[in-house]
Amino acid sequence: MSPDACPCTFAPLRPHRRGACLLAIAATVLAVAIVALGAPAAAAGVALPLLAAPDAGNLGTNLGGVNYYDGVVPFADLTDQAGDWVPQREGEPWGWGDPLTLRRDGWPAALAPGQFATAVLADVRYPSGTYEVTWSGRGTFDVDGTVFGAATGDGAATGGRGTVALDGTSIALLNIRATDPSDPVRDIDVRAPGEAPGAIFRAAYLRQLAPYRVLRFMDWQRTNSTLADAPRTFTCGNRTLPGSQSQGTTAGASVERMVELANVMHADPWFTIPHEADPGWIACHARIVAASLAPGLTPRYEFANETWNPVFRAFHDLTAEAVSAHLGGGDDYLGLQLRVGERHAAAMAVVGSEFASAGRGFVRVLAGQAANAWVLEQRLAAEGALAATDEIAIAPYLGIPGVSPFDPEAARIIARWSEAELIAALARAQSQEVDGWIAAHVALAAAKGRRLVSYEGGQH
Secondary structure (H helix, E strand, C coil): CCCCCCEEECCCCCCCCCCCHHHHHCCCCCHHHHCCCCCCCCCCCCCCCCCCCCCCCCEEEECCCCCCCCCCCCECEHHHHCCCCEEEECCCCCCCCCCCEECCCCCEEECCCCEEEEEEEECCCCCCEEEEEEEECEEEEEECCEEEECCCCCCCCCCEEEEEEECCCCCEEEEEEEEECCEECEEEEEECCCCCCCCCECHHHHHHHCCCCEEECCCCCCCCCCCCCCCCCECCCCCCCCCCCCCCCCCCCCHHHHHHHHHHHCCEEEEEECCCECHHHHHHHHHHHHHHCCCCCCCEEEECCCCCCCCCHHHHHHHHHHHHCCCCCCCHHHHHHHHHHHHHHHHHHHHHHHHHHHCCCCEEEEECECCEHHHHHHHHHCCCCHHHCCEEEECCCECCCCCCCCCHHHHHHHHCCCHHHHHHHHHHHHHHHHHHHHHHHHHHHHHHCCEEEECCCCEC
16 A cells, blocks of 8 residues: 555665664654665666665655645645546536536636536645736636636736635635637646745745655556546556646646656656556656656656555456466466566566667666565566566565554554553564565565665555
8 A cells, every 4th residue: 555655765675673763763663664775776777786785865755646635735836736627517516517628738628608617726734825826818717716817708818817815724626617719718827825936846845855865756647546446548648748737637747747856856756657558658758757857867667556456456457467368377366466577577668768769777666565575576487577677676564463454443452552562562563574574575686686675664
């Protein structure tokens, strides 16, 4: 499972006992999450040292997804985190409007009589104060009830600016009420208080990321989906653009914005390729990264995320692919691992072609399941997988042995424990369970001549 922001480490993991240290890192109790380890390889295929001397500052983090509801607010323009448009009709319940006609950049191209479009800008825990509002085009819209723009038609003003006061806790809505098809309302910028004109990222967000040298963009890319979500496609033609109406829709953020954040922070980016992505999307993504990532930064590429986990759609889709390809000799779970290895190798070949053309290197990551080294063993055995891998990755979360983190009664019991009792239980879990998982993967990494990293970690 993938929490909003959890540390990850970037070189060999070794089993170790850190019971005393757990008190000092209550927010991140998993020991491997604080190990400072070596730098990534400079190019795909370059031999990586199995064990590297620890260096300071080699901690990375997963980034919380870009959305309107969790209070992260990475962008200076609140519109950049808006949700997908909701089609509306005057006098009808929420969402009962006819489908909207959108431009390639995501802004409504036109509205029928009585139709309007709504996007949620923020829900809770966003900056309060006076926001500067600017826009292009002709039309009328409102932000949290404050109206901007003018009636459409010949002679109407195009673009403009104004202000709106937002309290930081109420749901903030953007409603486009009218738009001129020949010059539609677009590029609405709702700029957070104190942020510089033209700034892309909030200064407070950048300060939060300052300690980290690797940024994993899995949630920014909306890599994960479940069977409850609508099926998706990822092509070069439908990808989010840096100038799209929002970076917070179900299509994920644009690769340009991710690269820009990595460049600003001078942090190596870690990209996860959605399993639905076609080769054109992968090539397009890699071409942009290879051309625009700052010199001295080395990206990681990983195929999908936790494909062993039945919570995610990728598990089911890739299992079906394995069955169709007759992999695993009738063992569907084995077939899944082999199919993941094949898809990983194919994806890394596409990325590698683009990076070779640009004369740059990258790191190829194949992830598995921390509690089951067999998963990565089988994936590495798939055709072409080992040769297409520089690092293997796990997420050794730390929990209370034998206790489900989703059991309300267990939660009530643990809530009555003293700090000493809790830390002691976690220390037992580290020594009795997690150290063994890591040791098994250290042995696998040594046998295969690859480096072991953590893609996530923390208390379960």
